[in-house]
Amino acid sequence: MSELLASLGLEPVVNAVGPATRLGSSTPGPHVLAAMAEAAGAFVRMHELQAAAGAEIAAICGAEAGYVTNGAAGGLMLAAAACIAGDDPALMDRLPDASGARDEIVIHRGQRIAYDHALRAAGARLVEIGFHDLTFPRELDAAIGERTAAVAYLSNSGANAIPLEQVVAIAHRRGVPVILDASLAVPPVANLRRFAALGVDLVAVSGGKWIGGPAASGFLYGRADLIRSVALQHQDQDVRMETWHGAPLVAEGIVPGPPHQGIGRALKVGKEEIAGLLAALRAWVARDHDADRARWTADCETVVAALDGIDGVRAEVLPADGRERGWPVAEIALDERALGRTAYDVVRELAAGTPSIALDEALAWRGLLRVTPTQLQAGEAEVVATSLAASLRQREAAAAIDTEDRKDWTA
Structure with missing residues (x-):
């Protein structure tokens, strides 16, 4: 890397900030780079690779399903899209135009940050509750209505928010999923399984920060039906009904057919990132x-x-x-x-x-x-x-x- 930087007239930086994207996130270890190099040398059906990787992520986190994303922010965008569109391919095709759909995501006013743009980019309209110093549970309950697609929650916000456990209980009582931005909540490693045990429906984690994976990697885990929607809106859908790998979904009446290229198509994850993320996660949980x-x-x-x-x-x-x-x-x-x-x-x-x-x-x-x-x-x-x-x-x-x-x- 020093030779490359020198050829560009650049010098390495001493990073006392932490795994910030603007500084390159992390320095993946040899095991991660080897996994990426190995993946780069072969072709693979990406939906199969994602399914296998997702199953391992789910097992590590104690969740129903998992999915590799291009980062935590990309994960949040896909999570919002899944909660809005569900299994409706026509709505998937329209996003971020969510007019007439359940497009509201409830969020603490004190947890609003620049990164919630990822939720809005999927077509969500944010509905704020409470104040930075105090939010009552009744405000969350009152904000959930017919247009509510999800409740979003930010770990490490610093706000005096309703405890996550209570947010999940209220949302689930009203039949609404919870999206958790856990990009800064891991480490500690125990949080991976804690969030799943609390019943959070979709958890977005960065792979390129403390886990030490490729900078452009992350993962989602949670409910299997929502992860299915994520996959449909993220993977390459240049497919034909006659040979589509998702034919069982049609046979089971889950979807009438594949969507066209979804809103997540711009958030592509390569086989190299999937392999590198898995290698990093395996090593990190064992550290x-x-x-x-x-x-x-x-x-x-x-x-x-x-x-x-x-x-x-x-x-x-x-x-x-x-x-x-x-x-x-x-x-x-x-x-x-x-x-x-x-x-x-x-x-x-x-x-x-x-x-x-x-x-x-x-x-x-x-x-x-x-x-x-x-x-x-x-x-x-x-x-x-x-x-x-x-x-x-x-x-x-x-x-x-x-x-x-x-x-x-x-x-």
Whole structure:
């Protein structure tokens, strides 16, 4: 990769943000790359490959069915399309035009984020409930009506939302499925089976983040009938009724025939991504996750220790909570006035340095920086710590130089 980057005039980045898509997500291991290379050397019927991969995903997650997608956002779009269209190929052909159909997806106002565009792209109209600080169960119940296709729920939203367990109970009582965006909820690995056990109907997971699969990979798992709709709207439907592999669906009266190319056709997943995702998932569920957390915690402690004693800086390790956020972070609070520089100044400076370092700037508007250690390579925690300390000591260094200058002037 270094040769390729050099030929393009680029340099690798030290990733202290975590598995962010804008930084390339992850660095898949040799077992993932080998699986992708093997898949690249053969032809296969893609519906059969998806069915086999989906069965393994379902077994790992304790669900009825699974399906490989091109990422968590693509999974959300397919999930919304499945909940809207069901087994209706004519409606599949029309999406994102969902006029006259059940096209409403209920969502907490406090869980609205830019990524819910994936739901709207399928033709859904979002119906908001509650506020960021408080939502009552009665509001969810009241929002569900004849046009409701699903309820969407976002893990790690930070909002004071109705607990997921209660959301599932209310939605199911009203005959409505629940879509869960779990892109940031794995790790911990236990969440995979926990969400299935709660009865979540479709769970969207990223394969290219902590699982370590190809960047353009993810998966859905949940109800078999909804996964069936996902497949019909995602796979290549350049087929003929006489030879269509889905003929049993027609014979059983589930569908009158195949749809044309569905809305998911633009979210293509190659055989290489399917093979790589499976290899990554198999290895990831078998990993020593305690050892991962211990290594990540040590890297956070390295960063925090390097910033100890710097005026205007308070750094601490926020441990993994074992439920929603399965990884620790080093959080650095800046007294921007005392330092004479903002958190954004620090982000820009480290990004422009050698090596270029990317910091988590999600809370920089509050004067907070974070180092997420999960993508750091060996030795990079020390590089980040040293660069951060040098940047944040600039006011001290400038004051020391000024003092020496004044001594020289008065001598």
